[in-house]
Amino acid sequence: MQVIPIDFLEVLEELDPKTKNAIIKLVKFLGETVKREDFVELKTEVEKLTISVKDLTTSVKELTENQKKLEEKFQQLVETQRQTEEELNKLTGRIEQLTERLDQLTERVNQLVEAQRQTEERLNKLTERVEQLTASVKELTENQKKLEERLVKVEEGIKLTRKEVGGLAHTVGYTLEDRAYKSLPKLLKKDFDIDIEGKLIRTYLELGKEKFIEVNIFGKGRQKDKQVVIIGEGKSQLKKTDVDKFLKTIEMIKGFFAEKIIPIMITYQTLPQVDRYAEEKGVKIYYSYDFD
Template sequence: AQKKTEIRVNELAEAQKKTEQRLDSLTQKVEALAEAQKKTEEEVRKLAKGLRETRQMVGGLSDTVGYSLEDRAIKSLPQLLREQYQIEVKGRLVRKFIEYNGLKDELNIFGEGESDGKPLYILGEAKARLSKKHIDRFLKKIQRLKFYKVITEENFMFFVTYSAEPQIEEYAKDKGIEIIWSYEV
């Protein structure tokens, strides 16, 4: 019985030793995983920073394209409006921030004009690729300006764009907005 007990104790000791070895091995693997996790988190942080920087650069490029289109339009629109829409621009067309009632809106192209002897506001935006979202935002902006009586006269609303899908063109026309193509300005 003593011999069997000693054998059993030795077997248990051997099993304990193997368990401890496995535990040591698992501990090393967990530590390695924790280190790998730290490295992964650092790489994800670097990627997120890079993505933010890329977004800023793309936003800057988008602004450059938009401002370029606006600048061309502002310069050539008076003649185009006169010839195609019988609108005479009074003064200059400008990019303008309009402040009212504690709010502020930017219009890419803003000016005053006259059509058939009646005064009107010339209100436009320049977008590289026109979308329904752009049109809806523009209309909300115009509604706010009307609500706060910033603009009270008739308006000529338009977008200058490089591209718009046919359904977007139709949507704009249904909303009383003219599309002026980039190659016209």
């Protein structure tokens, strides 16, 4: 029976079980057919084979590691590809949005261009109208100048007419007042039991420093042993506003007299309602036909 050396067994122990069993069977088989020298040579070959197997195992292990790393890299590549696709999809969506906005912007620009064209047309028409208006204004200015020149002449005529009318009004008013001065004492005696002291006059009353007010009829008298002051106003055609203005005058001057004021107004004519209004306010009205 062939004995297997211990050192050879130690080498066999380092091999994987299948390889070790295969070699042991091979040794047993050879032990029956080969010599010791052949066995030593076989041992050497087996050792080489063992080394080769170890190298192959190492290579397989390295290949396995490399394969694992390759798979990891492949997974990373797959993940990267997935992320890239997601980014690409997002980018595609943004590009579509941008394209849509660009289309909208293009449409708005077209609208703006059209609006600008219409504005230019309107501006051209407006410019034409302004030019026409400018010409019209120029013509109107010239006409206005001519009209002003005419108005100056008319105003001068009106001033002259007013002056003449004013003079005539003063004449009429003075005539009415002059007649009243002679007749009023009798009328006041009859209506108010007033005896005029002196005579009635046209004068200015001094209300303050360099402040005077014209009074058409002024005089003093006695009424039942009491002194009174006669204040009168003459109007050719008496109106309600004349009555109100006269009452304001009375209000202004009554503080300058301690005596009672008798307000009277004289006129050629007035409306019945004005007559009643004056009577309600305590103003006696005398008409031109009351005077002798």
